[in-house]
Amino acid sequence: MHDPLIGRQLANFRVDRLIGRGGMASVYYAWDIKLNRPVAVKVIDTRLRGNPAYAARFLQEARSIAALRHENILQVFYAGEEDDLLYFAMEYIDGQDLGQILKEVSAAGNRLPYEEVIRYGKAAASALDHAHQKGVIHRDVKPANVLISRDGRIVLGDFGLALDVSQGSLGEVFGTATYTAPEQARRSSAAVPQSDLYSLGVMLYEMLTGTVPFDDSSPASVAIQHLTLPPPRPRNLNPDLSQAAEDVLLKALSKDPADRYQIGAEFVAALEEALLQIPGTTSETKAPTPRKLSPLLLASGIGGVLMLCAILAVITALAARKPLPTETLSSTPQKENLVALQPSPSPDEPLLTSTTFMPAAPTGISPTVPPTASSTETPTASPTASPAASPTVSQSPAPTTSVPIDVVGEVPPTSTQKYLTGRRFLLLYNDTSFYMLQTDGYGGLIAPAAFERLDGEGYPVNRFDGDAWAEYYKTTLKNWCSRLEILDAGDYLQPGQCGDNYISSRWLKADDPGIFWTTQENSSQFRVLWGREEVARCEIATGECEVYLP
Numbered sequence: 036m037h038d039p040l041i042g043r044q045l046a047n048f049r050v051d052r053l054i055g056r057g058g059m060a061s062v063y064y065a066w067d068i069k070l071n072r073p074v075a076v077k078v079i080d081t082r083l084r085g086n087p088a089y090a091a092r093f094l095q096e097a098r099s100i101a102a103l104r105h106e107n108i109l110q111v112f113y114a115g116e117e118d119d120l121l122y123f124a125m126e127y128i129d130g131q132d133l134g135q136i137l138k139e140v141s142a143a144g145n146r147l148p149y150e151e152v153i154r155y156g157k158a159a160a161s162a163l164d165h166a167h168q169k170g171v172i173h174r175d176v177k178p179a180n181v182l183i184s185r186d187g188r189i190v191l192g193d194f195g196l197a198l199d200v201s202q203g204s205l206g207e208v209f210g211t212a213t214y215t216a217p218e219q220a221r222r223s224s225a226a227v228p229q230s231d232l233y234s235l236g237v238m239l240y241e242m243l244t245g246t247v248p249f250d251d252s253s254p255a256s257v258a259i260q261h262l263t264l265p266p267p268r269p270r271n272l273n274p275d276l277s278q279a280a281e282d283v284l285l286k287a288l289s290k291d292p293a294d295r296y297q298i299g300a301e302f303v304a305a306l307e308e309a310l311l312q313i314p315g316t317t318s319e320t321k322a323p324t325p326r327k328l329s330p331l332l333l334a335s336g337i338g339g340v341l342m343l344c345a346i347l348a349v350i351t352a353l354a355a356r357k358p359l360p361t362e363t364l365s366s367t368p369q370k371e372n373l374v375a376l377q378p379s380p381s382p383d384e385p386l387l388t389s390t391t392f393m394p395a396a397p398t399g400i401s402p403t404v405p406p407t408a409s410s411t412e413t414p415t416a417s418p419t420a421s422p423a424a425s426p427t428v429s430q431s432p433a434p435t436t437s438v439p440i441d442v443v444g445e446v447p448p449t450s451t452q453k454y455l456t457g458r459r460f461l462l463l464y465n466d467t468s469f470y471m472l473q474t475d476g477y478g479g480l481i482a483p484a485a486f487e488r489l490d491g492e493g494y495p496v497n498r499f500d501g502d503a504w505a506e507y508y509k510t511t512l513k514n515w516c517s518r519l520e521i522l523d524a525g526d527y528l529q530p531g532q533c534g535d536n537y538i539s540s541r542w543l544k545a546d547d548p549g550i551f552w553t554t555q556e557n558s559s560q561f562r563v564l565w566g567r568e569e570v571a572r573c574e575i576a577t578g579e580c581e582v583y584l585p
Contacts, residue, residue, distance in 0.1 A: 040078065044068075046115050048076050048124050064127065067112075074112060075128075077193075079121040097123050099171055100194045104542075107162035107535060109182065109192035128192070130185045133238075134178035141245055146273070149310045152242045155181060156306065158189035158535050159235055160299030164508070165540060166194070167228040167299075174226050176234035177214045178241070189535075212254035212261075213247050214238065217290050220258035229292035232299055236287030239306060243280070244272035248288065262290075279309035300538045304512050453570040454583040458511065461532065462563075462573060462580040464552045467524035471517045472532050478510040481517065481539070484584060485564040488551040489572075496558065499549040504539040512538055521545055521553075 040050050040063060048065040054075065055062050065076040097114035101123075104110070114123035133155060140147055147155075159181055166173060173180075173194055180193040212220070216233035219226040241247045248266035251257045266288045269281045283306045289295045296302035458476035462469070484501035504517050511517065516533035522542050543549055551561045554575060563571040563582050573580030 040120075045076065045117055045120065045122055046113060046124075048074055048113075050076060065124065067124070073127040073129075074124045075126070076122055076124050099169070103166055103169055103171060103194070105162055105165040106188075107158045107190050108165065109190045109194075111194075125192070128182040128184050128188075128190060130183050132179050133181035133183065136183070137178055137241065146245055147242050152239060153303065153307045153310065155183075155189060155242070156235070156239050156303040157300075159191050159238070160232075160303045161535055161537055162191035163228070163231045163235065164299045164538075167231070168540070172226050172228060173231050173234075174219060174223065175211060175214075176231050176238065177211050178238055181238075212257040213250060215258065215261060216292070217262045218292060220261050227292050229295045229297060232295055232297075232302055233288060233292075235299060235302070236284060236295070239303075240266070240269060240284050240288065243276060243284070244269050246272060277309055280306060283309050298508050298538075300508065300512065300515060300536075301510075304515070452581075452583060453568070454565070454585050457583045457585045460511075460582045460584065462582060463528060463530045463532070464575075464578055465526070465528045466553045467521050468527040468529070469519040469552045470528060470530055470533055471511075472530070473511045473513050473515060476513065478512045479585065480509060481505050481511050482509065483566045486551045486561055487564065488555070488558055488561045491557040491559075495562075497548055497551040497561075499551050503541055503549070508539045519543060519549075519552075521547075521550065 038053055040061075041052060043050050045065075047067050047069045049068055050063045050065045052064045053061060054064050060077050060079050063076045063078065065074050066072075067074050097111065101111040101114065109128065110126045112124045112126065116122075137147070159176065163173060163176070171194065173191070175193060176191070180191060182190050182192050184190070214234040214237045216226070216230035219230045237247055249257050249260035249264065251260070266285065269284050270276050270278070283302070287295055287302055296305070458479055459474050461472045461474050463472065464470065482500075482502040482505035486499045487495035488497040490496050499519065515536045515538040516530075517539045518533070518537055519541050520527050520543070522544055524545065552573075552575060559575055560572050561575060562569050563573065563584075565584055570584065571580070571582045573582070
């Protein structure tokens with residue numbers, strides 16, 4: 036039967052052929068005659084077009100989806116209504132979807148390599164985290180909606196409509212039963228961000244085991260299974276999986292959204308770490324051996340005891356030796372020694388101070404100070420530091436080259452790099468964007484971190500607080516980036532070291548007072564704070580800086 040839309044022009048888009056048809060819409064290959072490029076045009080099903088409430092909400096909701104600017108999200112270009120047709124145009128991806136890939140792999144009797152599973156998982160999780168930050172819930176996450184272009188780009192597409200959290204939901208989009216979360220199976224409008232992560236969990240379960248946890252010819256029967264039955268244990272389907280990987284998947288498929296991973300990046304990072312373990316081991320029998328070197332390698336029996344004793348001896352020896360000298364951002368030798376190294380705070384510990392603190396003048400008072408530094412506070416010595424390395428600091432020591440920043444008119448030219456045994460970060464930036472990549476160390480809080488632009492006299496004039504990132508993701512993760520980009524600035528740095536691994540993102544207007552890293556007259560540095568303590572200074576002109584945080 037001839038499709039009346041083929042050959043028709045909707046706004047700037049000439050409809051050429053049908054790509055696919057689903058329960059709610061049909062998707063067509065079309066040509067943008069003004070910009071001379073291919074596009075995909077999605078036309079909403081006739082049943083929904085006849086719903087006045089849906090039609091009235093269509094453009095508002097399409098705008099919400101079009102605002103999702105992310106490398107792993109299919110971009111929407113245009114939405115319109117014409118002759119009772121509701122449609123929107125989006126970028127056209129020339130390639131395959133993940134559902135097709137999984138069918139081909141399964142037909143050959145294989146499973147995807149772990150590296151590919153994580154690559155697809157990271158891209159989908161990053162897309163979902165971004166959408167959730169913007170208040171949009173997908174509600175139809177499945178392999179068929181993960182598109183892989185011929186050049187390897189991975190994008191999540193087919194964001195349904197009526198999903199803008201701030202506008203409420205019409206509850207019309209039920210998703211695909213095989214991948215639907217229990218609360219969404221009860222009522223579509225009850226979907227929460229963790230509903231999307233449940234669907235992502237089903238996808239990853241399928242990639243690792245070769246099958247979905249629940250399946251039936253009846254969608255209603257599948258929905259009941261999601262609501263009432265525990266998923267089959269993944270290791271029963273794929274014995275090569277580690278116990279840790281199984282635990283991650285089962286947590287993602289918890290019936291209660293509160294028991295699941297709350298952020299996609301956290302979920303995929305946990306799975307990636309678990310997949311590095313040697314398959315087949317269990318937590319009850321022995322500790323899984325990582326494929327990569329671990330900080331501690333425990334063997335069984337007498338060998339394990341001897342190894343543990345040797346490690347403890349090394350730790351004791353390190354704790355007894357003198358503290359390491361601090362490093363500065365300049366080439367000037369530093370005479371003082373670091374007195375105390377503080378461990379990374381636990382997520383359950385209180386923050387060092389309010390991250391909204393804004394000093395009237397620059398502050399440099401630190402709970403950890405060099406032995407000879409001038410201070411109005413009594414320094415806290417490390418419990419493991421030797422007495423010789425932890426001298427008592429008097430209230431009025433002799434002046435040294437380390438001058439407190441809060442003395443008006445006296446500003447030190449550089450700042451000491453602190454916490455050298457903590458988390459290492461590489462800061463990369465240009466005049467349009469700023470990226471913070473954790474290169475070493477375990478995950479830790481980000482909210483206590485802050486950044487301040489310094490003027491020519493060393494006083495802060497702009498400030499960005501880490502709690503703006505922590506609003507959506509409270510911790511950092513190794514090999515993941517946090518980023519800031521100036522809206523509509525273009526020419527973003529987008530460093531290759533970050534890849535697609537963005538754990539938290541913020542977009543700032545050009546006049547935002549939080550922009551601290553860009554080139555400005557009478558400002559050549561910004562400083563990094565941990566609570567109220569300055570831990571590093573960075574030169575704006577270099578575009579790169581190394582920082583350590585507890």
